[in-house]
Structure formats: structure tokens, C-alpha cells
Amino acid sequence: MVMSAAAPAFAGQPTDGAINFQAPATGSMRQIVDFHNFILPIIVVITLLVLALLAWVMIRYNRWTNPTPRKFTHNTLVEVIWTVVPVLILVVIAIRSFPILHAQERAPPAAVTIKVTASSWAWAYEYQDLGVTVNSNLLPEDQAVAQQRPYLLAVDNPIYVPVGENVQVLISSNDVIHSWTVPAFGVKQDAIQGRTNVGWFNVERAGTYYGQCSELCGINHAYMPIEVRAVPRAEFERWIVEQGGSLEPPAEAAAETAPAAAPAEAAPADAAPAQP
């Protein structure tokens, strides 16, 4: 297949030696990163508190510094404190946590809908409204090296999505369970035979984003990557046409799809009202 354009410069993929999330590319993933930045200090402080208490009792209450052990076994006040304080911390965490789940689960109206079908071991993508079908397979190692693209992440036929618009993915499987994942998007949905799972994302920054199958699916589980290129609307439309698709909406659906396709209407992901 002919590439309609060079790959966008930014690449969403693992960085060697990095210790945190990949840079978020969607509002959903930014929410996840924010939540992690909120919860990480809490768990670090709790761990350090336990470490400090352990160090203190080891220094202060050993055989040499405290030869005669005390015999108390109860202290109602501290027992109430170490029950109630964790409950309060968990409530605070939960208050921050539920809205993220809500935003992930309530997909806003989408400008582009892609039907993703997994099989062992490749992904098939169908832009049903636009008449485009793409089969994505692992890009073999020699070609990946030749094209300077990341082996095990790059695919032969990447999919394209428009930047700044809501994209809905309907995920299913032809055989065993797979999981469609793009870390930079904050999307991970199992692909299960006999059911269709819904995921959505709104990419904020043009780039090439990589993911991998995230549910053990047999021999080539590590060899069915996902590559999504987020490009400006014009380039996306050029790609659709190149793939033999059509941007003309079917007559009866025109009224519905037209506003969503207009860039001015495409609200940022996390500002979109949460509607099923």
C-alpha cells in the first residue's frame, strides 16, 4: 500500500530507561497521568512512613537500647487512628478516581468510527461509514530496520485518524481474546468473540502512536502490534480517498454526521459532555 505521507514526526512509543508513562496524547490519558501524579506521592509517603517506623523501632526498641520489654497490647486511640485515617485517604482517592472511569466509559458522539476485529495474529480495521478496510500485520524485522521504524511496534498498514476529533473504536475478535491497546491514548479494551467493546479517544497532537496486543493470545501474542497515525483532517481525508473510500456520507445520515466532521465542532476530549 502506498503511504499517503511521511510518518508524522512525533512517535508515541516506549523510551529506553524511562521510568514513567509515555507522553499522553489524549485527554483520557492526561487524566490517567494526573491521577498517577496525585496517587504516587500518597503511596510513596505511606511506604516511607512504614519504613521510618520500622527503622525507629529497630533503633529504639532493640535488646541493647531497651533491655526490658514493655507488655502493653492495646491502645484504643492509635487503633482508631490507623483505621480511620486510611479510610479517609481511600475516600479521597476514590473521589478522584471515579470521574476518570466515567469519562472512559461514556463515549461522546464520534466523528469517526472504526470497527476493530482481532484474529490470531493481526488486526483488521473497518471505517464502515467511509468504506475503507485496512489489514494491519507486523512489519517484518528486515523492513522495519530498512525503514528505520520500531520493530515489534510498527505495522505494514497503519491506520489514520484525524487530530482533535472523537474517534470511536468498536472492538471484537474472530477467535481467542486479544486486547486493543495504545498506551499514549489511555485505551485498552479486550477483543472478545461474540461481543463488541467500545473505546474512544481524541488525539490532541499529530504523531505516530504504537501499541501491542495486551491479552495472551497464543504463539504470536508479542507479534501483533498496533500503529495509529494521527494527522490533520485534510491529510486524513486524502488518505481515506487513497484507500478507495468516500467522504460523501450516505444521504440519510448526512444531517447526523456533517456537524461532527466540522473541525470547529470537535470539542476537546475531556470537555465533551459525558453522554452515552
Added chain:
Amino acid sequence: MAADTVDAAHDHRPSIWDWKRWLYSTNHKDIGTMYIVFAIIAGVIGGAMSGVIRWELAEPGIQILHGLPWVDQTDPDAAKHAYNVLVTMHGLIMIFFMVMPAMIGGFGNWFVPLMIGAPDMAFPRMNNISFWLLPASFGLALISMFVPGNGTYPGFGGGWTLYPPLSTSDLHHGGASMDLLILSLHIAGASSILGAINFITTIFNMRAPGMTLHRMPLFVWSILVTVFLLLLALPVLAGALTMLLTDRNFGTQFFNPAGGGDPVMYQHLFWFFGHPEVYILILPGFGMISQIVSTFSRKPVFGYLGMAYAMVSIGFIGFIVWAHHMYTVGMGFDLEAYFIAATMIIAVPTGIKIFSWIATMWGGSMTFAVPMQWALGFIFLFTIGGVTGVVLANSGIDTAMHDTYYVVAHFHYVLSMGAVFTIFAGFYYWIPKMSGYRYNSFLGTLHFWVTFIGVNLIFFPQHFLGLQGMPRRHVDYAEGLAYWNHISTLGYWIAAVGVGIFMLVLIDLFAVKRRAGANPWGEGATTLEWTLSSPPPFHQFAELPVIKPDAHH
């Protein structure tokens, strides 16, 4: 005294070289010893498998698995399948044939009767069959690795969770390997259910006079809660496994959507067993840590009732949180929100336990013998595994972490450093009682520190790999994940040296034969096993001990 010599002469302890002593054994201490030896053997095999896994993952590409003798060197798919088989079997072996036999069968059998002042278990012959089913089960599991699993490739490579359709599909696992594995797990489950019945009966009916439930040592409490979880959870696994078996062989469609079945239903059934199972793996450890911390602080356990009922509530809540293993299957908002809330609640009783252990040491007079080193290491490392568990409980962020190495790091912190550290703590604590000999303290301390450094080096960097998005169970990975994988593998080699030092400890123990005496730990060791000789007589408590109300727990 004359009575003593008569007692000794009537001890009836057969020679250890008499095979009938072991095969026909109805003695809880001999059966406990067999469980511990079995767990050590299974642990070495399962640990060697993780060594091959880490060696393979040291560098991007597939380099090591081609070298396995039963893997076709010219066929890359053979190596990939072999990797999946190793990942699967490492998990199953460590859970069913290492941690469970060591904690419940081994230490539970040895010390529950001793601690409650009973002469033996309630059903000694059932105890025998509980043990001997396990080598049969383990044998079937090992054989399953060498019979056709996926086409001609040997072994089952669908993960320890055995999810259908991967485990039922002819295309992926048509061979007999999976059927052998189902039979193996059925037998292991039967073994555990029989053991659970035995422990419940023993603890409820055979406590010495005055040993009320609220005076039982916390280790006995922990085993009691654990065996109730076993009794309630394992039949659900057995049902799910049987449905897999009939789906595979007899044309049923329980988990096949084309026939009206549902693969996600299997996941619900499996995790309804699987989540209590992870508490089964850690609760006996909680009990051991309570005994050890109290002994070496020379101070009674802080908040005894809180500790006991924290375990009861962990056991109860453990049954209603299972779907947090399945956040990505598409459950919808309401269900996920419930499982977030229920899961986070577990942090409360667990926190009570951590802080109560620290409060037990507070004001104490601590010594740092080897068991105490492992116990202190456990408290710290289990806390790390616990707090990442709170992170993962949140479905929103779990979207990014599910099925990545962050999860691998989390459950190895609670199991490979949690459960395994408690097993070593319990081993060093009780080996003088079990063998009659003291271990070499220098080697024991070295074992602790080498293992501590090794396992942290293996698993801490895996949090970073998970955050960067590296999925679990991938035989190969992108260049961008090379650095921390390399560090992780270095950690494995250090931990492997630790296992070697443990072997030296064992050799030294039985070669040097330092006499331990009845109670090597002094006044802090107040439970009944320390009132007996080391090793205890072949049959103990011919005259039942009487427990006074003011006895320490």
C-alpha cells in the same frame, strides 16, 4: 526420671530410611516434612523456569529458548510457544506446588496441632492422601509440558488463568497437554479440599483444655481463615475446569459464544476462585509474621483480636472483589465502580495488620535473628506491593496498567517478596524445632541480604516497564524497553545466588548438627511448640496441656 525413659522407648519413631514411614505416614510432623521437601523441589523447578524467562528477556530478540533440548531450533514458533508454556507453568507451579504446600501443608501440618495442644490432625489417613495426591498432580503438570499441546508443539501456553477460547480452541491448544493440566489441577484441588476439611475439624475439635478460639495463636487463626477460603473457593475452580474439559472434549458450549456460551463467564468463575486464592497464598504468612515479630520483640502481639478479625475480614472481602482482575473486558461503569470500592476497602484491614506488627515491636526488646530479618523485610516489601495494589484497584488508571509489567511487579512484591519472605521467615523460625538443629546465622543472614537485593532488582524496574506500556507474557519486546529488562535479569542472577546460599544453609544444618534445645528463642517464644523437645517426640501431648486464661497469645 523413669517415666521419661519409658516415654522415649515408646516413641516408635521409625528410621528415616524406612520407605513405609513416608508412604504410609499418618503422622502430622512427617507429612508436614514431606510437604516442605516437596515445596522446595517444586520451588527450584519453578524458579529455574523463571530463570529461563528472565534470561530470554535480558535482550530484545529470541536467543535462549532455541537452546532448550525439546525446542526445534529451526522453527521460531516453537520457541515462542515454549516461552508461553514456561510462563504458564512457572505461575501454576509456584502457586499450587510451592507456596500452598509450604505454608498450609508444611508449616500448617507441623504447627497447628502443636500450637493448639493436639496429638495429631483429626483425620491422619486423610492427611496422608492429601499429601500423596500432590506428587501425582505435580507429575501430571510436568508431563503436560512434554506432550503435544499446540499442534505438535508440546505443552499448554495459555497462561495460568487458562482463559478460553485460547484453552479450548483446537487451533491453539488441541493437544492432550491441556487435558492433563485440567486433571492435574483437579487433583491438586481435591488435595487442598481434603486438607482444608482436616484443618477445620482439627482446629474446632482438638484444642487443648482452656485453648479457646480467642486464645489460639495467630498462626492457627491464619490457617483457619485460609482453609475456609480453600473450602469455598476451590469447588468453583473445579466447576470451571470441568466446563473447560467438557467444552474441549464433549461438545458443550459453556464458553463458546457461537453456541450461546460466554468466555467472560469463565473469567468470572476463575477469579471468584482466583482472588481468594491470592489471600490463601498470603494469610498463613501473616500468621507466621505475627508469631515471629512477637517472639523476637519479647512482647505479646499488639491488638490480638484486631489481628485475628482483620484476617477474617480480609478473607470475607476477598470473595467479593474478583472482577478487579477483569477491568478491561467491558463491564460497564456501575460494575467497575463497585469493584473499585470493594477492592480499596481491603487496604484497611491490611493496614491494621502492618501497623499492629509495628506496634508489637514498639516498646519491645528486639533481637535480629534470621527469622526476624525476613519478617522485617516482609513488612516493608509487602507494603510496597500493597500500595501499588491500591493504585491498580482504580479501574481508570488500571486501563493503562492492566496486563502490563506494572501488574507483574505488583503481584511479585506481594507474593515473591511477600509470601516467599514469610516462608523463609517461618522456615528459619521453626527449623530448629523441626530438625533439632540450629542453622548457621552467617549463612542465613547472607541468604536474606542477597535475596533482598536480588528480588528488588528484578521487580522494582518492572514498574517502570509497565508504565512505559510493556505488556505481560511477551517473548520479545521493542528496543525502547531494553534497559530495565536488562537490569531486571541482572537481579535474577543475584536472587539465584540467594537460592544457592539457601541450599548451603540446608547442607550446613544437617552436616554440622548444632543442637537447638527445646526453645532456642528464649522468653519471647510462648506458644506450645516451644514447650516440647526439638525435634518434638514422634507422638506429643499424651497428656494434654492446660492453657491458663492469662497466657500470652
